[in-house]
Every structure is written in C-alpha cells, then in structure tokens.
Amino acid sequence: MGLRKILTDKEPALHKVCKKVEKFDWRLHKLLDDMRETLIDSNGVGLAAPQVGILRRVVLVDTGEEIIELVNPELLETDGEQVGAEGCLSVPGKYGLVKRPYYAKVRAQDRFGAWYEAEGEEIVARCFCHELDHLDGVLYTQVMERYLTEEELNADEE
Numbered sequence: 001m002g003l004r005k006i007l008t009d010k011e012p013a014l015h016k017v018c019k020k021v022e023k024f025d026w027r028l029h030k031l032l033d034d035m036r037e038t039l040i041d042s043n044g045v046g047l048a049a050p051q052v053g054i055l056r057r058v059v060l061v062d063t064g065e066e067i068i069e070l071v072n073p074e075l076l077e078t079d080g081e082q083v084g085a086e087g088c089l090s091v092p093g094k095y096g097l098v099k100r101p102y103y104a105k106v107r108a109q110d111r112f113g114a115w116y117e118a119e120g121e122e123i124v125a126r127c128f129c130h131e132l133d134h135l136d137g138v139l140y141t142q143v144m145e146r147y148l149t150e151e152e153l154n155a156d157e158e
C-alpha cells in the first residue's frame with residue numbers, strides 16, 4: 001500500500017488517451033489499492049489512473065456508500081442534465097460550472113476482469129462522466145462553461 005502523488009493539469013500524462021487494461025494481475029491490484037488510499041487521503045469523490053501518472057483505463061468512484069473500482073469502463077446510458085460546480089484533484093483550489101447528465105449507467109470490469117454494471121444520479125453520475133473523461137485525456141476545464149468566482153464559492157460554503 002502507498003500514497004501516490006497526484007499530478008496537476010500542467011502534466012502531459014493528464015492529456016493523453018489511456019490504454020485498456022489487459023492483465024488483471026498483482027500490478028493492477030497494487031495500483032487500485034494505492035489509488036484507494038490516495039483518494040481517501042485527499043477527500044476526493046473520484047480518481048483516475050492518469051492522475052497518478054498511469055496511462056491505463058482505471059478509475060475509482062465514491063458512490064457515497066462505497067468506493068467502486070472501474071477497469072476499462074464504458075458509458076452505457078445517460079439521461080437528463082444537471083449544471084453544477086465541479087472540481088478536480090488535479091486542478092487544486094478551483095471549481096467550474098459544468099453541464100453533465102443527471103443519470104449515468106456504466107459497465108466496467110472489476111479487479112479480476114469480471115464485467116458488471118453501475119449506475120447513479122447527481123454527484124455519482126457527474127463523477128462517472130468526469131472520471132471517464134480523464135481516460136481520454138479530457139479535464140473538466142475543457143468542457144466547463146466557466147470557472148466559479150470567489151463570491152460564488154464563498155456563498156456555497158455558507
């Protein structure tokens with residue numbers, strides 16, 4: 001187990017398309033364990049492998065009930081829309097206004113290669129979309145409407 005360093009948006013690794021995971025071996029399990037520890041340590045909602053410098057299609061999402069591991073995830077279905085504040089551990093201290101589907105359903109492999117489906121609304125749907133974008137080298141700052149102002153951020157905290 002170990003914490004991994006989270007890269008910030010200047011790093012080239014965050015702007016590349018990640019490769020599929022082919023081997024469900026101890027290296028993948030170690031990566032997933034380290035990512036889980038790093039996500040918990042940084043109080044994030046989700047984390048993608050390129051954020052720790054690994055260009056593989058692996059993400060973690062905290063559904064509020066548990067942290068789920070998504071290997072080679074694909075978006076299956078979306079519905080509705082929501083516009084709200086979104087942040088990223090790789091863009092520290094900033095938040096943007098981003099439009100996302102209200103509902104999202106994904107399919108992914110678990111750490112042993114078995115396919116399963118997961119779905120969510122609101123923040124979970126937002127997180128699925130945000131993390132899957134990371135695997136194609138896309139940050140929310142490239143799809144947002146604009147950054148939130150200091151005033152808007154302070155108002156949210158009250």
Ligand SMILES: [Zn+2]
Nearest residue numbers: 087088089090
């Ligand atoms: Zn992010």
